[in-house]
Amino acid sequence: MPVYCNSNIPDAAHQFIVSNLGAGIAAIAFTPTGGWVGVTANGIYQASGIPQDCYNTLVQCIGQGWKIKCIAFPPQPAGAWVIIGDVSYYAHNIPNDCYAMIGQYYNNKWPVTCVAFPPSGSDSWAVIGNNAFNASNIDDECFQFLCNYTQGPRRALQVTFTPGGGWIVYGGDTFYARNIDNGCYNQLVTFSNNQHWLLGHIAFTPGGGYSIVCNQQNPYASSDPIRTFETDFYQDSAGKWHTVWDRMASYGVPGASVGLVQGNSVAWTTAYGRLQAGGSQYVYPDTAFQAASVSKPHCAAGIVLLAQKGSIGLGDPIGNHTTWTVPLRSCVQSQTSWPGLATIQLVLQHSGGFIGRGNTYPLDKCSNFTAGQGGGFGGYPDVPGVQLPTLSQVLAGSSPANSPKIEITTQPGTFYYSGMGFVVLMRMLQDVTGADFATWMGQHILGPCGMGKSAYGITLPASLSRGAAGHDTNSHPIPGLRNRYPELSAAGLYTNAGDLCCFVAMLNNAGKAPNGTQVLSSTTAKNMLAQQLGIFTANPATQTNYLFNHNGSNYGFSSFMQGYPNLGAGFAILVNLDDGASKASGFYNEAVAALKRIYSLP
Secondary structure: OOEEEEEOOOHHHHHHHHHHHHHOEEEEEEOOOOOEEEEEOOOOEEEEOOOHHHHHHHHHHHHOOOOEEEEEOOOOOOOOEEEEEOOOEEEEOOOHHHHHHHHHHHHOOOOEEEEEOOOOOOOOEEEEEOOOEEEEOOOHHHHHHHHHHOOOOOOOOEEEEOOOOOEEEEOOOOEEEEOOOHHHHHHHHHHHHHOOEEOOEEEEOOOOOEEEEEOEEOOOOOOOHHHHHHHOOEEOOOOOEEOHHHHHHHHOOOEEEEEEEEOOEEEEEEEEEEOOOOOOOEOOOOOEEEOHHHHHHHHHHHHHHHHHHOOOOOOOEHHHHOOOOOOEOHHHOOOOOHHHHOEHHHHHOOOOOEOOOOOOOOOOOOOOOOOOOOOOOOOEOOOOOOOOOOHHHHHHOOOOOOOOOOOEOOOOOOOOOOHHHHHHHHHHHHHHHOOOHHHHHHHHHHHHHOOOOOEEOOOOOOOOOOEOOOEOOOOOEOOOOOOEOOOHHHHOEEEOHHHHHHHHHHHHOOOEOOOOOEOOOHHHHHHHHHOOOOOEEEOOOOOOOOEEEEEEEEOOEEEEEEEEOOOOEEEEEEEOOOOOOOHHHHHHHHHHHHHHHHHOOO
16 A cells, blocks of 8 residues: 655645545645645546646546646746646646757657756756656756766656755655755655655645655665665775765765766766865766876877878887977987887887886986886966966977976886877877867767767866866865866866766777767777777786776876776766875775676676
8 A cells, every 4th residue: 555644735635645545646736825736546636726727727638538647836927837647748837948848858758757846936947757857947966966866777757846945856766855844854764765665756835844655665675776886885894884975075075977887888977076165066977077197098099090090000100290309318319219119009008218107307317217206297277377388388398388398218118107108199190180189089089989078178178068176185176176288188188977988888899989980990999908008908808807997187186997898897987186195096996896896897
């Protein structure tokens, strides 16, 4: 027998629910002026104080055999309403955009499960269907939860807004709520978590009363894997499980973007936290983060595509394809053969001899370097008075560049992680193609991969609507919010976890992206992994635990992606926290462990 809980609703509405509970309550709604309406699954209905045209239309729809799915009343203008049925819909005076969106859902044959209106009125609304959701001017955190919870195997089907600005997202195997009545929240916990009912309908009166109806018990023995990732994120030494939000708070991570690959498709992508610590805007799944050094594998894909097209040869000296003269450090000027040994393939493998981590400092020496120094770029704060160098100035290490001259310091063939080498690749790509690096990469790699919310840019690209702010190791926003990186190929990609998962799936699947585009040939893609060209691999290629990965760290941002070609699986994680104190990597390593555990990945 279904269950319910009513508090401070009209007596007649309460009696209707009690009397018809066994028939299955299909819709309960309260008007802004205190009216109400209820409909059962078999077409029994009752109403009081609702607009007459709404009542007449409801009677007509039920008389024609419609199954009513939802009835809603915007807080303004007076007399506005919408009726959603299995056949079609009717509405009066609801926002034009909302009405058009409902029509689009029906045209696409997406069953609408919910239309809801926040108390703010005006053009504020949400529409949820079995396959999608859209919303306008709703609470930003609510929008984030709807983004997360309307995907995966058990999707949210409903959202309810309270007269006081609270909200509840529900309809799968759990619920999320903010700023609702304590009694209502406790009853939701009892029904959903303790008694394992599916929350069916939740409605609030203008005076704060509420009605909760559960028509069926939760049929699932375990949680949706996405919800498990969120709630059973990390287990401490005492055996206590902590949520993803708990661990973000513990590490001081303001915001995170997470995505999963299954079957070489993007299974889901979720977002947590805020764009900026203490701010009011939340991270969405398509929010742009700086990918930092995860920019390099994408650049590498562009370089190997040039080789596939015959524009270059990977075994060619890199100096053969650029107007830039490859320099030698003064202390190895006699090694005139070294530039010819610096092949494109070796540069992609961080073995081209260019300055990098372990072979950079002191700047006047060619041996006995300071271990662990160099290899990357510090960026330039986006604040008044800080000048940006040109690409030529970065290569020359001349003012206002804050990085040393890019030159060969060691004999090519030995591994030294070198972001500087990737800047040389960027210059080469522009010389070979005659195109701007960011534009060419967008057209030939990012776009074909399906990375529609990604772009290379010195600053947040105008095509991306929202961007996360970077934070220092104390979780304080960095000056200018995001450092600028003219070294695009090494550190200048703006992206999100879902788009990174498209790239992971492309490399997994021998160059074929989830959208069906063959971005790289099968031979080229497999060679990119086999030769570790801009990417790192582990374990034998014939084993199930064969994987590739790359991490990244810009000032204020950290990232990680990993793929399993023999499993068609992988994931990506981005956070807007600097990893100087290993807090960011501590968090994303826990995220990696959670994903591996939940999805049985090696």
